[in-house]
Amino acid sequence: MPSALSIRQLTKTYRNGFEALKGIDLDVEPGDFFALLGPNGAGKSTTISIVASLVNKTGGSVSIFGHDLDRDIHAAKRCLGLVPQEFNFNVFEPVEEILVNQAGYYGIPRREAWKRAEKYLVELGLWDKRKGMARMLSGGMKRRLMIARALVHEPRLLILDEPTAGVDIEIRRSMWSFLRELNREGCTIILTTHYLEEAESLCRHIGIIDQGRIIENTTMKGLLSKLTSETFILDLSEPLMHLPDLPHHRLRWVDELTLEADVDRDTSLNQLFLDLQSKGIQVRSMRNKSNRLEELFMHMVNGSRNP
Amino acid sequence: MNAHAQWIAFKTIVLKEILRFSRIWIQTILPPMITTSLYFIIFGGLIGGRIGEMEGIRYMDFIVPGLIMMAVITNAYSNVVSSFYSSKFQRHLEEMLVSPVPNYLIILGFVGGGVARGLAVGAGVTLVSMFFSPLTIHDPLVAVTVVLLTAVLFSLAGLINGVFARSFDDISIVPTFVLTPLTYLGGVFYSISLLPGFWQDVSLLNPILYMINAFRYGFIGLSDMGLALSYGIILGFVAALFLTALYLLDRGVGIRN
Numbered sequence: 001m002p003s004a005l006s007i008r009q010l011t012k013t014y015r016n017g018f019e020a021l022k023g024i025d026l027d028v029e030p031g032d033f034f035a036l037l038g039p040n041g042a043g044k045s046t047t048i049s050i051v052a053s054l055v056n057k058t059g060g061s062v063s064i065f066g067h068d069l070d071r072d073i074h075a076a077k078r079c080l081g082l083v084p085q086e087f088n089f090n091v092f093e094p095v096e097e098i099l100v101n102q103a104g105y106y107g108i109p110r111r112e113a114w115k116r117a118e119k120y121l122v123e124l125g126l127w128d129k130r131k132g133m134a135r136m137l138s139g140g141m142k143r144r145l146m147i148a149r150a151l152v153h154e155p156r157l158l159i160l161d162e163p164t165a166g167v168d169i170e171i172r173r174s175m176w177s178f179l180r181e182l183n184r185e186g187c188t189i190i191l192t193t194h195y196l197e198e199a200e201s202l203c204r205h206i207g208i209i210d211q212g213r214i215i216e217n218t219t220m221k222g223l224l225s226k227l228t229s230e231t232f233i234l235d236l237s238e239p240l241m242h243l244p245d246l247p248h249h250r251l252r253w254v255d256e257l258t259l260e261a262d263v264d265r266d267t268s269l270n271q272l273f274l275d276l277q278s279k280g281i282q283v284r285s286m287r288n289k290s291n292r293l294e295e296l297f298m299h300m301v302n303g304s305r306n307p
Numbered sequence: 308m309n310a311h312a313q314w315i316a317f318k319t320i321v322l323k324e325i326l327r328f329s330r331i332w333i334q335t336i337l338p339p340m341i342t343t344s345l346y347f348i349i350f351g352g353l354i355g356g357r358i359g360e361m362e363g364i365r366y367m368d369f370i371v372p373g374l375i376m377m378a379v380i381t382n383a384y385s386n387v388v389s390s391f392y393s394s395k396f397q398r399h400l401e402e403m404l405v406s407p408v409p410n411y412l413i414i415l416g417f418v419g420g421g422v423a424r425g426l427a428v429g430a431g432v433t434l435v436s437m438f439f440s441p442l443t444i445h446d447p448l449v450a451v452t453v454v455l456l457t458a459v460l461f462s463l464a465g466l467i468n469g470v471f472a473r474s475f476d477d478i479s480i481v482p483t484f485v486l487t488p489l490t491y492l493g494g495v496f497y498s499i500s501l502l503p504g505f506w507q508d509v510s511l512l513n514p515i516l517y518m519i520n521a522f523r524y525g526f527i528g529l530s531d532m533g534l535a536l537s538y539g540i541i542l543g544f545v546a547a548l549f550l551t552a553l554y555l556l557d558r559g560v561g562i563r564n
Contacts, residue, residue: 014564052405055564074308074407082405088398097326098402104319105406107312149402 002066003027004157004188005051010060012046012212020046022212023060028205030065030156033183034190035199035220038209039301044192045085047209048161052082065156078106081155083146085162085192091135095126095145098134099152106153113152120148123178140171147175151182158182159190164198176202196293200224206293210301220293227265227296231289234259237282244279260289308407316408317416324420328386335386335424339378340431346374347439350496362498362529368443371436372450372526373495376457376519378432380490381482383425383458384465387417388478391469395562404563410556414466414549421462422455429454443527449534450525456541457518461486463548470552470561489515494523499531514540 005028012021021043028034038044049055051062053073062069067076089098096117103113121127124144129137137145143163150158160179164172172195179202183189193199199206199220206223208216216223239256249272250262263272276283308316328335347367355366362369394400403413433442444450464481472478493515499507510516521537524530530537556562 049564052401053563054401054404056559074409077405077407080405084401086398088401090394090397090399092327092330093323097323101319101323102402102406105316105403105408107308107315107407109315110319153406 001030002063004030004032004065005190006061006063007047007051008061010047010050010062011058012043012050012055013058020212021050021058021060024209024212024214026207026214026217028157028188028190030188031183031186032188032205033179033203034188035203035206036190036192036209037196037199037206037297038192042209043212044209045161048082048084048159048190048192051159052080052084053077078153079156081150081153081158083143083150083158083160083163085165087142087146089134089142089145089149091133093134094131095134095137096121096130098145099149102149103152108153116152116154117148120151124148125174140167143167144171144175147178155187157188157190161192162194163191164193164195172198196297200293208297208300215303216300223296224293225265229262229264230295232261232263232286233289234261234276234283235285237284240281244276244281246275246279249275308409313409313412316406317412317419320403320408320413320416321419321423324386324390324417325423327390328420328424335382336428336431339382339428340435343374343378343432344435346370347436351439362500364527364529365440367440368527369498369523369529370496371440372523373493373519375429375432375436376454376522377490377495379425379429379454379458380461380515380518381486382428383421384461384468384486385482386424387421387462387465388468388472388482390420391417391466392472392475392478395469395472396475400562411553413556414463414552417466418459418462421465422458425458425462426454429458444525445528446525448525450522453518453521453525453537453541456538456545457522460518460541460545460548463545463552466552467548467555470555472561489513490519492516494519494531514544517541 005026007024007026010021010024011019013019024043024047036044036047046055050057051064051069053069064076065079067079069076093101099117099120100110100113103116104110108116117130118127121130124147126141126144126148129141134142134145147160147163164175167175176198179189179191191199191203203220206216206218206220207214233254236257236259240253240259241256243251243253252260254260261272263269273283351367351370355370358366360366391400436442468478468481492510493513494510499510499516502510517532517537517540520530520532521534521541524534
């Protein structure tokens with residue numbers, strides 16, 4: 001089976017000379033949940049816009065489920081659903097009409113389009129708002145409307161460009177479970193996000209793009225295995241006035257009730273707790289200092305910029 | 308997309324466009340009818356009574372086809388230019404650009420919307436005109452084909468304007484500084500036989516003159532220009548503008564980075 005998305009030597013140079021993409025190669029397998037990460041201005045949205053035919057590429061090739069964008073653009077477009085970063089629907093149109101019209105652009109008969117509109121508006125919790133103008137929706141509802149619109153023609157590949165930006169945690173989690181279910185049903189999903197815990201929670205593969213180049217493309221597990229150590233914050237039960245002498249561990253005293261511990265991958269946490277216990281130190285709770293993926297991400301981006 | 312799917316996509320765009328201007332009929336349908344009524348009252352009723360006849364026809368009867376055509380031209384153009392530019396500005400044109408709708412269908416869909424508004428306003432103005440002048444149609448086929456083709460022509464022109472527009476100022480420059488003068492000088496209110504020889508020759512360069520005269524022929528059987536030449540010019544412009552619009556959309560001018 002062909003890749004859900006195959007990108008080869010993709011380049012984009014804007015008219016002002018800015019080189020946004022410098023030869024990107026990327027493959028996303030059917031059924032995957034793929035995270036495309038990168039700092040602002042790295043080239044994520046440019047890549048997505050080229051795939052969605054909203055930006056003309058300078059060079060290279062893109063194919064969606066084997067349909068080349070240059071040779072078979074209409075078949076390629078039929079396979080793709082896009083949820084862009086910014087709201088791009090007519091705010092003066094009723095919510096349900098936005099979906100029905102979108103289905104119409106894909107040649108779906110109007111009766112079927114209404115059925116699908118109902119299905120996705122219900123699934124995304126917008127059914128009560130269907131008659132209202134889109135401008136009356138809250139930010140989270142507008143995001144969900146764009147997801148519903150992208151799904152109305154039932155694409156095999158769904159690309160979401162920062163779908164949860166500015167969305168409260170409750171809606172974000174409901175979106176996560178919706179996307180998980182959608183992926184379980186067979187829809188390939190590509191997600192860009194700045195919330196790295198979101199990528200870690202949802203995605204099986206990950207690509208990191210920086211300064212127009214892919215600097216990492218691997219499985220989420222493979223990437224996380226590159227972590228050499230993790231930093232934990234330990235909340236203590238009793239105040240501690242000075243740093244205990246534990247030669248096998250790298251500890252830092254934060255305050256009398258908090259320690260930081262760097263734990264190497266090949267060291268077990270049990271050993272750390274045993275050693276702390278031997279000094280009479282009781283740990284009430286612990287947490288990662290920062291998201292694991294975030295640490296790796298920063299490490300890789302900094303590494304690619306300062307080789 | 309197969310032919311059936313393309314037909315559905317085309318209908319979707321046209322319906323969306325019709326619903327768009329229908330929702331705001333107080334801004335889109337009513338004002339041109341009021342404006343044209345004032346033309347009938349002032350030029351036809353008050354001043355026209357003193358002018359007498361034009362080419363042997365009562366002045367009010369003479370200006371009716373021109374005023375209907377003026378309303379059709381202005382509304383077909385402004386509907387497409389404002390709708391296309393708004394959809395660019397608000398970025399909801401992307402809904403179509405990401406879909407498999409071919410560019411020629413996008414053009415035809417917007418043109419369908421422009422024609423619908425042009426004809427809706429034209430029909431309204433025709434109804435209003437019946438209060439001032441008895442409705443007589445000399446050649447229905449000519450009247451219908453000319454008004455239809457003219458609406459298509461100016462819808463296409465509006466779309467090209469919308470493609471190039473980068474601000475709301477850009478969508479009013481052409482109607483204000485090109486379309487309105489050409490329409491007023493296109494024989495709406497007078498026969499070019501009244502003009503001195505030089506200005507008659509200059510008037511012949513104005514394509515709107517041919518459209519208004521052909522439409523007037525359809526209504527009252529009177530025209531300054533030959534019918535075949537008028538059709539040739541209208542069809543030539545329609546073909547040229549359609550191909551230009553298609554080229555621009557295929558290249559992504561103004562819509563794709």
